[in-house]
Amino acid sequence: MNRRWMVVLAVALMAAFATAMMASPVQAGKLEEAIAKTPAGTGKGQIDSKAAPGFMGIPGAPKPNLLLAVIWGIWVGWIFSTVGAFGGIMAGVGHITVFGLADYGRTFKDTSPVLNKLLTDSIRTSNQYLVGLSSLISSLTYYRMGRLVLPLGLFLAGGGIAGAYIIPVLTAGKINLSAYIGYFGIIVLVIGCFLFYETTEAGQKSKKAAKEAAAAFEREHIKKAAGEKTDEAARGVHVTHWGVSRIKFTFYGVEFSFNPIWPIIGGFVIAAISSFIGVGGGFLYVPFLTSVAGLPMYVVAGTSAMAVFVSMVTSIFSFMFVKGVPVDLYFIGVELIGILVGSIVGPMTSRYIPDVWLKRIFVVLAVYVGVGYTTKGFLGYSIFPGM
Secondary structure (H helix, E strand, O other): OOHHHHHHHHHHHHHHHHHHOOOOHHHHHHHHHHHHOOOEOOOOOOEOOOOOEOHHHOEOOOOOOHHHHHHHHHHHHHHHHHHOOOHHHHHHHHHHHHOOHHHHHHOOOOOOHHHHHHHHHHHHHHHHHHHHHHHHHHHHHHHHOOOOOHHHHHHHHHHHHHHHHHHHHHHOOOOOHHHHHHHHHHHHHHHHHHHHHHHOHHHHOOOHHHHHHHHHHHHHHHHHHOOOOOOHHHOOEEEEEOOOOOEEEEEOOEEEEEOOHHHHHHHHHHHHHHHHHOOOOHHHHHHHHHHHOOOOHHHHHHHHHHHHHHHHHHHHHHHHHHOOOOOOHHHHHHHHHHHHHHHHHHHHHHOOOOHHHHHHHHHHHHHHHHHHHHHHHHHOOOOOOOO
8 A cells, every 4th residue: 555545544534533523512411411311220221320331421331342343343344345335234233233232222212212312313423433434435445446436426425415414403312212223124125125136137137238347347357367468548437428417437448327417316315314324325325326327336336435425424414513412432433443444455355256246245234134123123123133
């Protein structure tokens, strides 16, 4: 890795920490007020003031293992930067299940609804910090590799700003943890089923251009690995036409085009949904880019990451500085170390995974998480282990 790239990554990490450290007294005040209104004691749904502080400094709350936080951060950064999606979902799985924050927060559903909903919002915001840093690093990496469609990413991001701002303002403090987990699961499951269809023979029929581009990409990298001469001029994304109603570009010699209005509308809807469940939205951007835009997965990850980054910055601002949602700054900071590592490795390894298998990884995770959290949220238990 050259010195310039190391500087970029260092600045990205420092920026993420700086944003986290700008928490206002209003956020701390909301948490203290919620704790004060919670019944004191050692029972379920109560707070024992003598207990050791855990998540966000709450006495008796789960205290996340910091080594596990780094490891989980690496996994989140890798999966997001590899497929351009599921970083927020995996961040949510970590905060909800791996670190036990959801089961703890659900105990306050009846005894302290305000604290229950505040913990829900904190989980949503924490997820977005992790995806925010990963999407920034991934965007820079994929752009350098010629695998980011800049105009498409810009239009998606532009449409996403409004959705990422409005939804946190409207829903902060109003969603309890059980409902959040259930909605989280349903949305993930629906998208997973749709992507599964995309991998079938029927779903592949309309993806001729994407398949040609993916095949060309794989051929060039096989040649490069074998030391053979490659066509440098045809490599990567090249924008060939900018227009009000149509923008055209090529990827490894295959031409694609899109009408700018559709990514703007899509960006708004996707950012709104993803902000509601507290994720990056890559799991929605990916099917949008592969199905609506008909792009190969090799350019979807970087383009999705760029749109996600803008949405995450907007959504975090809305949650923390407009609605005063508190987060555990120290815990997030440790997770971001893992995110940094995973996000660097992901783009480097994705070139060795066939296009169709990138989708299948996505589908397997979507079905497992979707069914698991849908049943946990609405039935009170998950039919899958580990949820």
